[in-house]
Amino acid sequence: MTTAPTRHIASPLAANDRSAPAVTPRVKLYKRRIAISHPDSEAGERLLAEALGAADRDAMHGILRQLVKASVVGQKPDEANLAFMISTIRSIAPKDSIEAMLVSQMVSVHVAAMRCACHLACTDDLAQQEGVTxxxxxxxxxxxxxVEALNRHRNSDERAITVQNLSVQDGGRAIVGNVTQHAHLIVADPGAATDAGLVPSRDAGEREHDRAEAMQGATA
Structure with missing residues (x-):
């Protein structure tokens, strides 16, 4: 008895599942042109622009050309190196044009650093080792x-935290007003503190002097 082999056929729903994340198209490098490998040219450009964080088609092609030049290995652009750079940018997910340019520089600097690391490992000449190091x-x-600049840019829109509730325990004091703290020095707004009755505006001697002058003026 001969049994026919079982064939697993994907259902049309699974084959056309749109919930799966879109794959960034690969870029093919030719002698005189750069091609985005995707059956739909417009969809391919859109997916690549999203991966690079480019605002529009012109920005996408500009960043792509720069990455192609930075991917050079042996004086020739390298597709595998370029694919790595694009994939890394996509994983960092730049959110605006500044991040797109900064992240592109980051991956380019990383590639250059790894080239230096390779040269350092492959040379035994002391002078070359010092220069490459x-x-x-x-x-x-x-x-x-x-990396620090990217973190600062992404955190630049954080808002200051405002404390609305203040609790002072028995025997404690609160300073009312704008407070600036520098090392071991705390400077408070004297007007606000005086109005709150927490900090005297004058010492006792000055108050007695003013009272005496007022009494002399009244008797005169």
Whole structure:
């Protein structure tokens, strides 16, 4: 008895499942042109623009050309290197044009740093090792500064926290007004503190002097 092999056929619903995340199209490099590998050219450009954080078609093509130049290996653009750069940018998910440019620089600096690391591992010449080490150190510091700049940009829209409820325990004091703290010095708004009755505006001697002058004026 011969049994026919079981065939697993995907249902049309599974084949056309739109809930799955869209895959970023790959970029094919030719001698005189750059092509986006996708059956629908407009959809391919849109997906690539979303991956790069580009605002429009012109921005997408501009960033793509710059990444192609940065992907050069042996004086020739490298498709695998370019695919890695695009995938890394997509994972960081730039949210505006500034982030798109900054993240593109970050992946380019990373690629350059890894090239230096490769050169450092492949050379035994002491002078070359010193030069490559300096370049690798500068690139690593630049990358760290870029990461910090990206974090600052993303956190720039955070709002200050306002404390609405204040609790003062027995024997404690509260300062009313604008308070600026520098190291061990606290400077309060004297007007607000005086109005609240927490900080005297004058010492006792000045108040007695003013009272004496007022009495002399009344008797005169």
């Amino acid at each position: 300096r370049a690798l150190t500068r690139l690593s510091r630049t990358f760290a500064a870029q």
